[in-house]
Amino acid sequence: MDENKISGQRQYEFVERFNYIREAGTSGEKRASEKILEELRNMGLDGRSEEFRFTAYEIEEERLVVTEPYEKEYRVTGYKKCGNTPSEGVEAPFLYIENGDDISLSFAKGKIVMVNGPVKNDMYQKLVNAQAAGFVTVSGTPVDTGEDLNPAGYTLRGVEETPIQGVSLHYKDAAELVERGAGQVRVTLRQKKVTRISQNIAARIEGSDKAEEILTLSAHYDSVPQGPGAYDNMAGAAIIMELARYFAENLPRRTMEFIWFGAEETGLCGSLAYVKEHEKELSRHRFNMNVDLAGQLIGGTVIGVTADAAVCQMLSYVLHEAGMGVSFINGIWGSDSNTFAWKGIPSMTLNRDGFGMHTRHDTIALISPWSLKRSANVLGCIAQGLAQAEVMPFKREVPEEFEKKLDAYFIEA
Structure with a gap:
């Protein structure tokens, strides 16, 4: 040409x-x-x-609140196509399971777990099988400032049944949860399907x-x-x-x-x-x-x-x-x-x-x-x-x- x-x-x-x-x-x-x-x-x-x-999917409510041993709400973005929690949210003990290895997952039952990076189909099924109560994922970098502190948004794809819900949290807030020893958290996610x-x-x-x-x-x-x-x-x-x-x-x-x-x-x-x-x-x-x-x-x-x-x-x-x-x-x-x-x-x-x-x-x-x-x-x-x-x-x-x-x-x- x-x-x-x-x-x-x-x-x-x-x-x-x-x-x-x-x-x-x-x-x-x-x-x-x-x-x-x-x-x-x-x-x-x-x-x-x-x-x-x-x-x-339009998010109507997305919240993450630490209830013990301190009280604080963090800015989060809800996972779209991931279903809804009860209106009052889901409250459970908090556990950081890093990359979601099998050993860490063995302690996830009944807990809201935090995972490095986004949760996709395979990891979601692992969390469900481990009987986790909900999940939090980490996005961003430790050098972010200003608008870049907004958590990334994700959509859960290829999952027909969504018994547990999750939210995305920025790296800096995730680090604070671990350093301050968050013991109990409440996740609320409400969304609606639209055309x-x-x-x-x-x-x-x-x-x-x-x-x-x-x-x-x-x-x-x-x-x-x-x-x-x-x-x-x-x-x-x-x-x-x-x-x-x-x-x-x-x-x-x-x-x-x-x-x-x-x-x-x-x-x-x-x-x-x-x-x-x-x-x-x-x-x-x-x-x-x-x-x-x-x-x-x-x-x-x-x-x-x-x-x-x-x-x-x-x-x-x-x-x-x-x-x-x-x-x-x-x-x-x-x-x-x-x-x-x-x-x-x-x-x-x-x-x-x-x-x-x-x-x-x-x-x-x-x-x-x-x-x-x-x-x-x-x-x-x-x-x-x-x-x-x-x-x-x-x-x-x-x-x-x-x-x-x-x-x-x-x-x-």
Whole structure:
């Protein structure tokens, strides 16, 4: 492809226009979707909005109170999708079990336990089996100040029954609990399940003589509520927009679908809605090229390929010939490419190392036009090679080992 037609500055200015929080199902996300549609119209592309509904959880009460041998309430964030305590909360002896080793867990019965790091499916089941009364987890670092003292927010995924509830506590407060010898604590968590509306934005460029085959280029445009998500993932959205502009001017042989997914941060809800909406044409889809995490100057570019290992080798050869260095990982990736691979469509996610994901620090200040241009050229080189090839260089299939991992992944998600 002609690298001179790709503008890092134009992408940077695009990201700059979205320097606000775009949590799924909120007015911020809706505003962003309308701006993306407007950008497509200005480019002469017929963009469309595909609305979908998804389930979310709203915290109504989240509390952690030490009742013995001293009394103090600490700032916490409740685990979403983790059920509700009784209205008066759950009070029990407190025990710090560090990483949740088997020895420590043997003393957890009837206690509210504190664990290093977030609790996910496996650890949750261990806590339930150990008959813990509740849990507290630790987030943040000992050098945090100001806004960074807010505990991280988590969602418990892949658990049908939630007999115990938990909250997240900042590192500094967790240290105080241990140092002051907290003996008895009370955890209260109340939340409700709600339905929200999001939307995917898509634009299609019909291929010339191989239009029956579809290539997708995608990125999510929603953010977490903690920050404006420039790195995760408006930079990725800018890359897809830049390539839509390029292929609108340099028409492909295969049909190309450009997609901006909503509600990715809530569990890949946008891409799941897309494959459901387009189920009848999925047999035409040949490859998904997704971007998630991009735009920071210092870092390494990684492409996670969920397909046969030969696809990694083929893409590596293409990029080597173009003089573009990247690393490859052959496995499943925690992004929207997984959804396509789950449906049997080979897929990849382009990812760049960076700082501040899911925090207030994820702003335009850390984004680089140079990095945006480079990543757009990497992805564009792959996309053009596949769009113009006489024959697709790999089969439309996903290895059985990845299929099993994807089944487990979506059960948890």
